[in-house]
Amino acid sequence: MARGLRIYFAVLLLLLGTQSARANCLVIAVLDSMHSVEQRLARGDDSPDLAADILFLQRELALVADLDLTDAVGPANLAAFETFVDNTAVFIRIYLRGDAVVARAHLRTRAVADNLHAVAARLPYLRCDAPPNATPDLPADETGSNLSGVALNFSLNLRRILGVLAALIGVFLTVFTGFHLRARKHRREKRHRIHYPTSYEAMNSTFDGVLLDVSAAGVKLRHDPMHPLTIGAKVKVRILDTWTAGTIQWANPNYSGILFSHPMNTREVLKLVRAPKT
Structure with missing residues (x-):
């Protein structure tokens, strides 16, 4: 800042x-x-x-x-x-x-x-x-x-003119700093390794997948390799009987990272971590 x-x-x-x-x-x-x-x-x-x-x-x-x-x-x-x-x-x-x-x-x-x-x-x-x-x-x-x-x-x-330029620069720096701090916060969120079979919705269809690790900010998904996900795509993933919305932040043929639209709280994360592993 x-x-x-x-x-x-x-x-x-x-x-x-x-x-x-x-x-x-x-x-x-x-x-x-x-x-x-x-x-x-x-x-x-x-x-x-x-x-x-x-x-x-x-x-x-x-x-x-x-x-x-x-x-x-x-x-x-x-x-x-x-x-x-x-x-x-x-x-x-x-x-x-x-x-x-x-x-x-x-x-x-x-x-x-x-x-x-x-x-x-x-x-x-x-x-x-x-x-x-x-x-x-x-x-x-x-x-x-x-x-x-x-x-x-x-x-x-x-x-x-100077006032407008200063305002534009101020808005740009405020937005940039906000995104930067948010990204740093997301990177610092504690991640937990899990193995949680689930379902997810993408491209107007429902597929089976597995959640491999989770934090308050997002989750790593092993998706259906026959239907790869693309960066920026909107998805919904079932977590503890609740459909949670998010956006694909990175993806490869087998795995993808989902950033939650609304971060999970600590209690929800720990509940998922303690869920039975298969």
């Missing part, structure tokens, strides 16, 4: 570390895309559709506005990027008030320009490696999406 828990927590920590690194890469990509757009606008480059740029910045800003950026950018860079996010919010608010000229002028003020320069100097050291199939510098569409080649769909909740 302890070993299973150790495996569970090790896998969970690995998942948390991997997902955390991936989340930081996405945050950096969002900040990078915002910076690219604002730097272009601050230079005074003609924009075919300023409204699309604003829509894009609104979407990106919504992804990072309420985040603690410390993990993604590091404590030394935190002030510069928090200022950058605040400046972006001010730029959008000015534009939405209906004054595009003043909004562009805001990006060219000394404080905002210095901040854009500071962010530009830090981004190369924070960017994650791009995937091999990445396509840089994708053009903007009519909604402002994909201006920097960064996917905008971040609708999956990271905590929810």
